[in-house]
Amino acid sequence: MIKVVLLGGGNLAFHLTNCLLAAKNIELVQVYNRSINKIEYLKSKTLITSNLLDLIEADIYIIAVSDDAISDLSSKLNFKNKLVVHTSGAASLKVLKSKSQQGVFYPLQTFSKDKKINFSNIPICIEADSESNLILLEKLAKTISKNCYNINSEQRKHLHVAAVFVNNFVNHLYHIGNQICDKNNIPFEILLPIIKETAVKIESLSPFEAQTGPAKRNDLKTIKNHKSILNKHQKEIYTLLTKSIYATYGKKL
């Protein structure tokens, strides 16, 4: 049984708490949050506290707070010889300032409070300051997910920005598609199957192989027509991404 204390009350903390409570071989012994209201709902399931001095004994302390708060929170953990990990994709191992041992436990997924998440498919990227801590983190990761990867701080920085491209920016392109539909009285749901197929396709083809469309096939007439019906802002994005696809396949616009 791995004893865990979780610190945080945001989206990731919320989903991770529920996952840890349900997991076999893990005992979530306590949840800390600086405002008790946000974790009040856990009262019947585990210990809760808003006082760092009340933290109880555990094997791993998981800090799931915003990136900027990790250093400060970790510096206030006064115990030694425990494993303290953060869950951030953007922060290095070194932002942890506790006197304890250190690690990273980064579940690479997008979390919204209103959207249920199945952790078993989420890649958990782990890093630790020692081999034995890495083994402990791997054990924790494999209890809740099928996919565990050793990713160091330098790699994680790059992985995080890659995730911004394939998640944040992709979602924003969905939003632009949605805007175009709304403006022309087209139900956005028409685009949902192609959106899903685009995501699923790259499980069997690389994105390089999967590319289609006017920019890929050098269809200047369609590109010109498209630009003529976009607003200034959309056209700027259209032009840059079209140029980028051209460059990828060795053509010039």
Added chain:
Amino acid sequence: MIKVVLLGGGNLAFHLTNCLLAAKNIELVQVYNRSINKIEYLKSKTLITSNLLDLIEADIYIIAVSDDAISDLSSKLNFKNKLVVHTSGAASLKVLKSKSQQGVFYPLQTFSKDKKINFSNIPICIEADSESNLILLEKLAKTISKNCYNINSEQRKHLHVAAVFVNNFVNHLYHIGNQICDKNNIPFEILLPIIKETAVKIESLSPFEAQTGPAKRNDLKTIKNHKSILNKHQKEIYTLLTKSIYATYGKKL
């Protein structure tokens, strides 16, 4: 039974042919392609020809060729009083130059020859020059798909460019994510679950609601860190899309 002749041998023609051959209440009586080699494999299943003068009688003639070839091919169909449709998202109804009646039968999906496609989930966008032809097209569409929409030429133009954003450009962002992973010895498969979740999430939340990430939460420190590790080309795209997300949520960069 709706009798159909299909004209074309590309990706869409290939998938549509297979779908029509398997469909109930549709008889694919002939497939035409200007080069016979490409459709030779259909010989045992239906009539094939590379000569437009040999086209046989049918209810609907479906032109599934590249956008630029639709006008020319349709102008060579000399019969009258038949329904001739094209399958293009980018071309207006009026590019059809046959003496016959006209329509559009546009399956909104991304087609690669090597990737199997289930038509039953593909939205079919139809348009026709008369109410009775629209009814015939709707009958055809509903035979192979659950989703059929009336979309006129003006709307279809916008829908097509929206599809470029959510499919072509999204796939290109996947490619950039893949490049970043390759360069840093990170397996790209780590990103597949977040890619899929991003696509599935907007079935229950709008893209506007689903947006997360540093640009959305005004996290200037992370944005600065990201920019510092991207190459010039990636940084240009990162900066423009970040600016666009800022503008969407009423902030200025």
